[in-house]
Amino acid sequence: MNSVEVSSELLTDLLKGENVFKNLSVPGLVEKVLNRKEGILTSTGAVRATTGKYTGRSPKDKYIVEDFSTKDKIDWGSVNEPISETVFDNLYSKVIDYLKNKDELFVFNGYAGADKKVRMPIQVINEYAWHSLFAHQLFIRPTEEELLSHEAEFTVISAPTFKANPEIDGTHSETFIIISFEKRTVLIGGTEYAGEMKKSIFSVMNYVLPENNILSMHCSANVGQEGDVALFFGLSGTGKTTLSADPKRRLIGDDEHGWSSSGVFNIEGGCYAKCINLSREKEPQIFDAIRFGSVLENVVIDEHTRIANYDDGTLTENTRAAYQIDNIDNIVIPSIAGHPNTIVFLTADAFGVLPPISKLTKEQAMYHFLSGYTSKLAGTERGITSPQATFSTCFGSPFLPLPATVYAEMLGRKIDEHDVQVFLVNTGWTGGEYGVGNRMKLSYTRAMVQAALEGELNHVETVKNDIFGLEIPIHIAGVPDDVLQPSKTWADQSTYYVKAKELAMKFKENFKKFKDVPTEIEKLGGPRI
Template sequence: MNSVSLSNELNSLLQQKNVSIQLSVPQLVEKVLKRNEGVLTSTGAVCATTGTYTGRSPKDKYIVEESASKEKIEWGSVNQPISEEVFDKLYNKVINYLKQKDEVFVFKGYAGADKKHQLPIQVINEYAWHNLFAHQLFIRPTEEELLNHESQFTVISAPDFKANPELDGTKSETFIIISFERRTVLIGGTEYAGEIKKSIFSIMNYLLPESGILSMHCSANVGQEGDVALFFGLSGTGKTTLSADAHRRLIGDDEHGWSPNGVFNIEGGCYAKCINLSEEKEPQIFNAIRFGSVLENVVLNKETRIADYDDGTLTENTRAAYPIQAIDNIVDPSVAGHPNTIVFLTADAFGVLPPISKLTKEQAMYHFLSGYTSKLAGTERGVTSPEATFSTCFGSPFLPLPATRYAEMLGDKIDEHNAQVYLVNTGWTGGEYGVGSRMKLQYTRAMVHAALEGELNHVETVKDDIFGLNIPLHVPGVPDEVLQPNKTWADRSAYEKKAKELSAKFKENFKKFSDVAADIREKGGPIA
């Protein structure tokens, strides 16, 4: 089936009477309640559950193998190929399935706050609450923009349509398939709304570098002097928490592009992990969860409908989706200048990486390519406790192109704009997971604040004798002994054993980057 045929099939769906296009937030909330898809919380947010799938399904994600893109894609366990024939058959089945539904919901908007690099998109949903999610997460058009809106990419999400692997060529009932030639994402068999958001991010990670723009899995904010900071890290490492700073304006919490003019948010909303959320520790996020916001898998008191953010009964991966305008201190539109400071966030389950260290250019490139962290419980199906993992560029699941493509672009940006780069461990200290404790948020905030304010630019450091990292000897607001991991462990020999174990994992993982420059390999990684 060619793209014209697909377009005709799609148009026939969109012209049906069961399709509601661009409903307002109140209208969508009414639909959610009427259809029993969710309930209202005490603050007026919609709360929905996602059933079996409470996280992404990376093993069920595919890219269609097409002539125009197949030579560019880095195929493998992340970017799994699937045939055009399989896609086309599933596409027809999903379209026909949606035609039979009582209601279908469509959102039209954009990805990319910089109008020079915007991607017009439309999201077609079986569920009203998924359409509300899309409305809040992507960039919403003005009435004038809507009149001239022509979608260049379409996401079709039908959670209750389940594939038959034997007939449909998938691995399970779930599928997330991207076709760059057909400019379509097809999602079925999963109610987890994050698949919608991350599919568009994957698309931007393909399109933006082709236009000379670095796409990044990071949060971003800007200080009073116009100084921009980026926070790279996987889910649960603190991107959203640390970028929501009362003293800095938020640009975005998860996805950005870095163009010749500066940084811009790819999204129009935030998707915050909210397990153990409290007003005291994260007031901006806590207070953003109000009417129009969407909670996923958060347990509520049945009578008061007050959210219990400490309850992880359904999943540790509880989420809150809200428009960026729900945060008081933002940049609107979400566009700013070039970054002064770049922070790599990692949640080290081994408990051996320093809570903060200054990176040389070579170390920055090494740790960006490595993307070390711990996969936290609930972020993906089957993960119930933290696991050490390496996710290239802190976003491997969403990168269609070879990792070195993104890394080289970042290296050029660091050189061009003289950005200072830091590695910050928001994970464990005083021992590995199960023995030590999670780094105190107040300490992490103090360290990040010092880095952003330039207080660490010329501070005295000591070189870690295993990882070769430059550790500041003093950071305001942080006990000196916390800064050096080997001083936080009760058993020094146990620390060295665990640190060398992680060091070996870094070296083994980096072997796959055979085309990386020698100075990055030799000067960027562990020294023991």
């Protein structure tokens, strides 16, 4: 037998065991979590679990198996680190043997992709019951009828208490997240952080979907009353969740989507929301979605009242809530819609120089998509004492197996094909950089985004920012005209231009890493310095 057949036989043997519980109901999984003392029940009926040492992703422990099918396709480097088939096969056998001896294992069968024409059947095998509950919340749940014919095309095997020995197993540490596209398996060990499962399947979809001419995207999406679809791209802290949760529009999904020849579809069946400082006043939809069956990760709970203290970051600032998308009101069911009319790129520019909203040409859209810019603020990480520019390719570089140009060129073609309007929205600072100016008022940002989504900015008079080449509307209802022109909000315009040129150079320096991008993308889409 070849290695693929051996892996398949080992997996089949594992799943035959009497210790395997397949597709338990939410109440059944909650009972298992409590009986096994993996978590506690909170006042809303959610399960709270803690993840110990690892409270976030482990990007330096993520690998892709380099084999005949991947060696010439993957964008190898620090994000997509290669690992040999031998290392994977050895670890795979060890993990399977390890799990065989567990008292209980849990299996979830479901889908990635809400569009039935292109969805991927997946299987998630867990050592922990709460991880299986997490999978039930985050992925798309099958009907009883669908379960009868479900055949997984990709399998996630998660064994948190199995720790690798780097000297023997060929890993960097005790932790590993390995994707084998040939064996259609994700192997996870040494970490209890549940988000590794979600993001691994997203990485898989970012490899598989483009092969079928479907653009995979790290974005939220909603749809208006007239069927008009909007996409929101943005890194943490830019307002993606806040702005896409619009009471006048229905949510398609909040994090991962595909764009096929039929339109947009959500890849997931749930939401994985950050919940540090969460309150009903600020984010009522998320607050009220955390109910029975939901999973709270590393949230501090009052031991007597079992009420969650979302303001307490003692365990981690990266506290999370996992819940079914059905827990949100005002959603699209199923999570599919037509082609986007509007795309919004969100950035929180702490230098205070980018316009609060600007219209982008196709070349500018591709440039800013490839750049994926926002800022880190002083105090957010150790050693950061002033605003720091940060770039994440296509607003999701840790999850992109293929070269960035694959995704950018697909986006460019779709913008042309569907005449999509693209806007860059700065939710960051105005009137000066962080520490001098002020954060853009949310009411102004909402007014600008609403005008963009309703088509009011498609044919308005604009003025060009002479450093970034961006077309800025000169008037938007509900927003002071001077706010739209960033230089006019600064006390000293000469200081503005110094800072603007400083940021422009950071864009240009970052763009040097793209070796195979057509020259017109940078020439027509980038800063004019």
